[in-house]
Amino acid sequence: MSKKDLTQKTLLRLPDVFASLINFLIFDNCPVIHPDQICPLDIPAQFDYDFSLNPVYRDASAMVLDPNGHPSFIVNFENQTAHDPTMPIRAMGYTDTAYFWQRSQLIKSSRPSLPFSLSRFVLSLTIVLHYGKDPWKARSLHEIIHLEQTSLLKPFVSNYTMNLENIAWWDEERIASIGSDFRFIADYCVQMRKSSKAGRTRYDPPAGWKIEHVEETLMTLAAFSKDEALREGCWKYLEKFKLNPKKGETTMASVLDHYFEKKEKLYLEREQQY
Template sequence: MAEKDVTEKKLLDYADVFADIVNVTLFDGQRIIEERDLADALPRSVYKLDGKMHEQERDVAKFWKKNQLRISLIGLENQSEAEADMPLRVIGYDGAAYRSELNADKKGKPKVRYPVVTLVLYFGYQTHWNKARSLKECFDIPEPLEPFVNDYPLHVIEVAWLPDETIAKFQSDFKLVADYFSQMRKDESYDPMPDEIQHVRETLELLSALSGDDRFWESGKGVKEGEKFTMRSVALDKIEARGEARGEARGEARGRKEGIAAATMKIVRKMLTMKMPYDSIAESTEMPVEEVVRIAKESGLAY
């Protein structure tokens, strides 16, 4: 679980990705925040409970700064499932940040006041976020008391439900992530975008952690530092290249009499399990669409 948590944070911690997410989800794609204006913030804070000190940790947090002045602290939280207590968690993170500002004053440091913003990135694609979206929704509040209970809204970004025109505004690798979950929501099939990946391993590891599809993780392990690929070439071709090597080593899958190589057959079947469109499979493997359809039927993978 700890390894999975770390994996989910690595891509979003890049300044270009972090700035891109905030600019698109909050500012409709305007480049309000530049990556050079972001500085790492400590994700951990401490609180006291039952006489003992406990730690709580955000997923990713950065300061937005201009001329060394802090404008805001912005946090991102990843959720693959809706969580009923999320408003309580977020107010805990935000409250700790404000307490840190207050403590800085008491230590004689220059008085600093800046707002704190937390965005919850929800990657579920089968249902909308169906849990509490505000602090008040976490409680059964007696009616006479309700006007006096302060509320605290939760800012949930439902990634899979972002409009196509919004996804098109992303300029970082998060565009590929959002596109994957959007496609899976629509028909549970995936036709990779041709865009080049900047942070290859981190993007694939994030997709693997959030989707539960280990093929992304496996392909990420084979990427060398500095290599550049598109989602299609890494997520499909590189996986199958390793599959071909393993298959040849074991002497498996010789292919059909028509001369279709064993590796190509594996590529086609793997793409079929991902429910890629037949014409996209044909284009990627330079195979007639009719042949793809035939393989799908014979393999029991037709759709």
């Protein structure tokens, strides 16, 4: 697993981040779901295995409980940094896997210890989070299998269109309203898209946003960033953060010092070469 993929999973699996994304994407950013309603799940894929033949788990999956602690629905988040023409089939498989997992729980005589009691099937949905600069059009199963060549069979084939979010095209004001550290990642994607279009690649971190999960957020930004100074600044801050027993409130302003310090150092080194 790549460092980028690993850090994305770590951030998304935090209950407050997971809940904030559900509220942002499904409930029009209303605080309907709270972190204590998020129960992370590790559901292995039906057909995906790594080189050691171990099952591959979804990027982030969780059972969402209702206010009374009963299972309400399952959400799967899948990270994508590039377009994949087979994604509707993959997303459909992730959703189906959650239903198969529910089936196995319902028919087992002895179930593993879970913080909830599953007595019926609940809705499962998958949302693909696309971090790339180029917008990606959500395609359907019918488009992939070219059903027009066998049009007589169309009434017998259920269509499936993946739920897709092009993060780099999210509205900046809405991003600022996200109630978790994921807003830093979304803001980064938007800035990279706009700066790339302008012919320069630059990221200016919001100085006033407080970071709740310093390590997970900065590690994700470091993995995403193509700016060597920003990447090294994030890692340098993390080293200092881990050694500091007084981990007080942290904002992006705390990281900016390292960012510009590294920028200035690189500039001086280049000047000395001439």
